[in-house]
Structures are given as structure tokens and as C-alpha cells.
Amino acid sequence: MSILPQLAFLLILGAAGYILSKRIQFLRRNILLGKAETRNDQSENRWKTMLLVAFGQQKMFSRMIPAFLHLLIYVGFLVINLEVLEFVLDGILGTHRLFAPILGGAYTAAINMFEFLAVAVLVSCVAFLIRRNVMKVERFTKPELKGWPALDANLILVIEIILMFAILTMNATDQILAARGDEHYLALGTLFFSSFLQPLFEGFSYGALVAIERFAWWFHIVGILAFAIYVTYSKHLHIFLAFPNTWYSNLKPKGEMQNMPEVTNEVNMMLGIPVENPAEPPAEIGRFGAKDINDLSWINVLNAYSCTECGRCTSECPANLTGKKLSPRKIMMDVRDRAEEVGKSIDTGGPGLADGKSLLGDYITKEEINACTSCNACVEACPVNIDPLSIILQLRRYVAMEESGTPAQWNAMFQNMETSFSPWKFSPSDRFNWAEKVKEEEMK
Numbered sequence: 001m002s003i004l005p006q007l008a009f010l011l012i013l014g015a016a017g018y019i020l021s022k023r024i025q026f027l028r029r030n031i032l033l034g035k036a037e038t039r040n041d042q043s044e045n046r047w048k049t050m051l052l053v054a055f056g057q058q059k060m061f062s063r064m065i066p067a068f069l070h071l072l073i074y075v076g077f078l079v080i081n082l083e084v085l086e087f088v089l090d091g092i093l094g095t096h097r098l099f100a101p102i103l104g105g106a107y108t109a110a111i112n113m114f115e116f117l118a119v120a121v122l123v124s125c126v127a128f129l130i131r132r133n134v135m136k137v138e139r140f141t142k143p144e145l146k147g148w149p150a151l152d153a154n155l156i157l158v159i160e161i162i163l164m165f166a167i168l169t170m171n172a173t174d175q176i177l178a179a180r181g182d183e184h185y186l187a188l189g190t191l192f193f194s195s196f197l198q199p200l201f202e203g204f205s206y207g208a209l210v211a212i213e214r215f216a217w218w219f220h221i222v223g224i225l226a227f228a229i230y231v232t233y234s235k236h237l238h239i240f241l242a243f244p245n246t247w248y249s250n251l252k253p254k255g256e257m258q259n260m261p262e263v264t265n266e267v268n269m270m271l272g273i274p275v276e277n278p279a280e281p282p283a284e285i286g287r288f289g290a291k292d293i294n295d296l297s298w299i300n301v302l303n304a305y306s307c308t309e310c311g312r313c314t315s316e317c318p319a320n321l322t323g324k325k326l327s328p329r330k331i332m333m334d335v336r337d338r339a340e341e342v343g344k345s346i347d348t349g350g351p352g353l354a355d356g357k358s359l360l361g362d363y364i365t366k367e368e369i370n371a372c373t374s375c376n377a378c379v380e381a382c383p384v385n386i387d388p389l390s391i392i393l394q395l396r397r398y399v400a401m402e403e404s405g406t407p408a409q410w411n412a413m414f415q416n417m418e419t420s421f422s423p424w425k426f427s428p429s430d431r432f433n434w435a436e437k438v439k440e441e442e443m444k
Contacts, residue, residue, distance in 0.1 A: 009091035009221075016225040023232040030343040031305060033353075034298035039248050046247045049385070054246040059383045063312075066131075069124040073160070076121035077239070080114050080167070087221045100186050108188045115171065115193040118164040125157045125164075132157075139311030144330040149309055152234050159230075163223050170216035172197035173209050180206065185213075235309040242384040245306035248299050249385040254376045257393060260288065289398030292358040293338050296391060303386045304335035313378035313388060324371035328378035328388035334363040335391060360395050369395045370407065 040046075052058045057074060060067040089098050100107045132140050132153060140150075171194035178185035201209060231237055238245075265275045290296050313328035314320050320327050338359045346352040360366075372392045379387050399405045406414070413423045421428050 003094065006092065006094045012222060012225065013088070013091070016229060019229050020232070023229065026343055026347070027232060027237075027305065029346075030339040031301045032298050033294050033339060033342060034296045034301040035294065037297035037299050039250075039299060042251055045251055046249070049249050049251070050243055050247040053249075053383070053385055054242040057383070059381075059385075062381075066128075069127050072117075072120040072124045076117040076124075079117055080121070081224075083110075083114050083167075084221070084224055087217070087224075091221060096184055097186055100188065105189075108191070111171065111188060112190075112192055115168060115191060118167050119193050122161055122164040125161045129154065129157050139315040142311060142314060142327060142329070144327055144333055145309065145311075149235065149333070152236075153309070156230075156234060156236055159223070159227060163220055163227070166216045166220040166223065168194045168197055170213055170220065173201050173204075173213040173216065176201055176204075177206070177209050177213060182206075235307065238306050238308045238384060241302065241306040242308075245302055246385050248302065250379075250387050250390070254379065255374075257374075258390070260397075263288075287398065288401035289396070290391070290394035291360050291398050291402070292353060293335060293342065294353055295398070296335070296359075296394060300387075300391050300394075301335060301339055303388075303391075304332045304339065306384055307332040307336065307386055308384065309333065310383065312381040312383065313386070316377040316381040318373055318375060318377065319371040324368075325365070326368045326371035328392075331364060331368070331388045331391055332386060335359065338363050360398060364395060366399060366405065369399070372396075 057067065057071060060070055086097070086099050090096055097107075103110065131137050132150075140153075145153075171191050174185055175188060175191060175194070176198055178187040201212065204212070231239060268275045287295055293301060307329070309329060311329050313332075314330070317326060317328055338357075341357075342352050342355075344350075345355055360369075369392050372389070374389060374393070376389060379385075379389055382388075396406075400410075400414075404411075412425075416423055416425050420426060422431065
């Protein structure tokens with residue numbers, strides 16, 4: 001038997017592995033453009049969060065129909081890819097259905113399960129295409145999804161449908177060849193779903209059947225490798241990043257805002273409040289808040305690359321629902337796009353972060369971040385625990401503390417907070433006067 005197919009497979013596998021490794025290095029470098037942040041506390045809760053939210057799809061089930069369809073695709077992805085191991089070994093060793101003689105009847109049961117999941121994935125993908133392009137679910141029609149994001153979502157669904165058809169076609173022609181007595185192909189018994197396709201190929205010649213079976217096999221395994229590479233350029237990178245992203249979730253109570261430690265220490269020392277390591281000089285503060293991605297933490301950038309673009313955050317955002325320009329999904333997409341732009345510039349010997357652009361201004365406007373009510377609805381809605389609010393607050397901090405560019409009514413509130421310790425302009429000693437007035441009214 002010719003070893004050319006094995007050599008061709010090894011060449012394709014090696015090329016895919018090389019491209020994938022280079023892309024992974026690119027993504028890792030881009031994520032680490034963000035500032036260092038340590039978030040390794042509460043390891044038990046972090047593992048629990050990852051298992052429930054990423055692996056268990058816990059937050060998806062706030063919307064049952066898309067959750068069920070997504071679960072079918074998710075389980076199909078995990079289980080069907082077990083068969084890819086056999087594909088790879090067959091390609092390297094030049095064998096065909098390597099595990100069939102070892103597993104016996106269990107192999108047939110496994111293939112039937114794979115076919116069931118393939119059909120489930122196929123049906124789910126068709127349903128998602130209908131939701132996006134026929135029903136036009138509102139959260140999929142927002143301005144930030146125009147162009148490539150919409151095409152990307154449709155492409156991935158179509159690719160998955162074609163790959164599932166390839167599995168069923170391969171099995172159908174494989175079993176016809178086995179029934180005709182070809183020793184290279186093993187009779188597996190009844191394969192329920194692919195058996196419905198067999199009548200389409202019964203009249204084909206032996207050579208045509210072999211060509212179709214081999215084409216389906218090569219198309220599927222090369223398609224899987226190409227899919228793995230494509231995912232790293234797509235929103236579907238969340239397939240892999242959802243797990244570390246949920247592990248590094250913000251476990252602090254909702255609504256607790258992160259202060260700048262350097263500023264907190266300075267204020268505490270001014271007020272005579274004990275601080276940690278008082279003998280050490282305060283760390284140099286490069287910038288208050290965030291203007292570009294290097295001012296955000298690497299976890300913020302990881303959040304951006306983990307974004308599924310599902311739009312649940314935007315669909316729950318009260319600012320967006322009332323017609324404001326703010327879209328939490330767009331915030332995350334903008335952070336990712338800026339990281340990609342800077343990364344490509346660095347790789348081509350360009351200026352990188354010194355290109356005259358910045359995340360705030362060139363990607364995200366002040367109007368967007370000022371519309372945020374800090375309600376945490378976007379954080380609560382995200383299926384993979386992404387935190388758009390953290391990024392918004394850091395951008396607003398820069399505008400307020402570096403540019404003094406907040407709206408005039410905000411500045412009045414800040415001044416009142418500084419002088420009266422409340423948003424209102426009256427003495428703290430008068431804070432409970434209203435209660436006395438209420439009491440007087442009740443006594444009358």
C-alpha cells in the first residue's frame with residue numbers, strides 16, 4: 001500500500017500544528033499586553049465556578065430554547081471529537097477504523113452515538129441560522145454585528161453542517177463497500193442515521209464509492225484542522241477560552257468597585273489611617289484609569305477574547321434598551337479589535353501602541369461609557385462571566401481624573417462628595433433633618 005496518503009496527512013497535520021502554535025503565541029502576547037493582575041484566591045470557588053459556568057453551561061439556561069440548542073452543539077463538539085483521535089491515528093498509521101476490532105460491538109454503539117450527535121448538531125445549526133437570518137432575533141441585528149461578525153457567525157454554522165454531513169456520508173459509503181465484500185472496510189452492523197443515506201449511493205460503482213468515502217474522510221479531518229485554526233480568528237475562540245475566563249472570574253460581591261491601591265494608600269496616609277508597608281515608597285502611578293489596552297489588566301483583555309458576541313449583555317443593558325449608544329458587547333469587541341490591531345502592528349515592525357490611536361476615542365466614545373448606569377446587568381447576563389463594567393469604569397476613571405472631561409453635572413456631584421460626603425450640597429450634620437420633619441408631620 002502506498003505511503004503517500006500517510007505522508008500527505010503528516011504534512012497537513014504538521015502545517016496545521018505550526019500555524020495553530022503561532023496563532024496561540026500571538027493571542028497570548030496580545031492578552032499579556034494588559035497590566036499584570038493576580039487573581040488566584042479562593043481556588044475552590046474558582047474551580048466550582050469554572051465547572052458550573054463553563055463546563056456545565058449554567059448561565060445559558062436563563063433562556064431555554066437557545067440553551068438547549070447550544071447544549072446539543074456543545075455535547076456534540078466534545079463527544080464527536082473523540083472520534084478525531086481515531087482519524088488522526090488512521091491517518092498516521094495508514095489504517096482504517098483502528099479501534100473497531102478492539103472494541104467490537106461497543107464500536108458500533110459508539111458510532112451510532114456519534115451519528116446521533118452529528119444529526120443533533122446539524123439540526124441545531126440550522127435552527128440557529130434561521131434565528132439569525134429569518135427570525136432576525138433583535139440582539140443579532142445590532143450595529144456592531146454588521147459585516148464580518150455576522151458573516152463569521154453564519155460561516156461557522158454552515159461549516160459545522162457540512163462537517164456533520166461529511167461524517168454521515170463517510171459512514172454510509174463505508175458500509176456499502178463493506179457489504180460488497182471489500183476487506184479494507186469493516187461491516188459494523190446497523191448505523192441508524194447514515195443508513196438513510198445509503199440508498200443515494202447504492203447505484204454507484206466501486207471506484208466512485210471509494211472516491212466519495214475517501215473524500216468525505218479527508219474533508220472531515222482536514223476540515224477539523226482548518227476549523228481549529230479558524231476558531232482562533234473567530235468569536236468561537238470562546239470554545240477554549242471560556243474555561244480560563246470563568247476560572248479568573250471576579251468573585252467579589254456585585255457592585256463592589258475596585259479602587260486604585262496607590263491612591264487608596266495615599267489618602268489613608270493623609271488621613272492618618274494605617275497602611276500596609278508604610279515605610280516603602282508608593283508605587284509610581286503611570287496613569288489614572290485606562291486609555292488604551294495596556295492600561296487594562298490582562299484579565300480584561302482575556303475577557304474580550306472570550307466574548308461569544310451572543311449579545312445577552314446588550315439585551316439586558318438598561319442604557320441600550322432606552323436608546324443610548326452603549327452596548328456592552330461592542331465594548332468587548334472593541335477591546336479585542338484594538339488588541340488585534342496592536343499585535344499585528346508589533347509583528348510587522350510597526351509602532352504598536354504608539355500608533356497615535358487609543359481604545360478610548362478611536363474605538364469607544366465618551367458618550368458610550370457615560371451612558372453606563374453601573375448596574376451590573378451585563379455582568380450577570382454573560383454566559384462566561386465576562387465583566388464589561390470593569391473596563392467601562394476604568395475608561396471613565398481616565399476621563400475624570402486625567403482629562404477632567406466628565407459632564408458638568410457630574411463634576412458638581414464629585415465636588416459635593418468631596419466637601420459634603422454625599423451627592424447633595426448640604427452639611428453632613430443636616431443629613432437626617434428630613435427624618436425630623438417626617439416625625440413632626442406624623443405628630444400633627
